[in-house]
Amino acid sequence: MALERTFSILKPDATKRNLTGAINAYIEKAGLRIVAQKRMLLTRGQAETFYAVHKERPFFGELVDFMISGPIVVQVLEGENAVAKYREVMGATNPANAAEGTIRKDFALSVGENSAHGSDSAENAQIEIAQFFSGNEIVG
Numbered sequence: 542m543a544l545e546r547t548f549s550i551l552k553p554d555a556t557k558r559n560l561t562g563a564i565n566a567y568i569e570k571a572g573l574r575i576v577a578q579k580r581m582l583l584t585r586g587q588a589e590t591f592y593a594v595h596k597e598r599p600f601f602g603e604l605v606d607f608m609i610s611g612p613i614v615v616q617v618l619e620g621e622n623a624v625a626k627y628r629e630v631m632g633a634t635n636p637a638n639a640a641e642g643t644i645r646k647d648f649a650l651s652v653g654e655n656s657a658h659g660s661d662s663a664e665n666a667q668i669e670i671a672q673f674f675s676g677n678e679i680v681g
């Protein structure tokens with residue numbers, strides 16, 4: 542199978558608790574390669590655009606406030622079956638439902654402050670990567 546790329550965000554609850562290295566260890570242990578990475582603060586507009594699919598949901602305002610509450614780390618991850626593999630490494634959205642040994646089981650604070658984002662399809666991965674990285678920032 543060909544290499545695939547997915548988009549990842551280490552969320553503000555993770556940067557606040559100095560957990561970015563610990564989470565990256567889970568990513569690398571799973572065989573995914575971090576081929577681009579930068580720490581940044583999202584603007585409200587960027588956060589609203591990124592989560593636009595959820596704009597009618599009751600948690601949208603809280604989610605946007607959380608995502609701009611501190612630094613995030615945006616990443617491109619590369620590997621075999623990277624989209625599905627990273628979803629597996631992250632675990633379920635709600636840490637209460639996440640499997641043992643997953644990022645969210647081990648680090649997430651709540652369903653909202655759940656430490657990591659990962660694209661849910663290869664198509665969305667491409668769209669999300671393009672929102673944050675230009676081609677020459679990704680080095681496989």
Ligand code: UDP
Pocket residue numbers: 600604633634652653654655657658659661
């Ligand atoms: N979220 C939330 N409350 C909910 C569901 C989701 O705050 O009841 C937040 C949570 O941070 C989640 C993000 O919204 O990661 C996007 O939700 P989605 O259902 O797309 O989950 P994901 O793909 O991140 O697992």
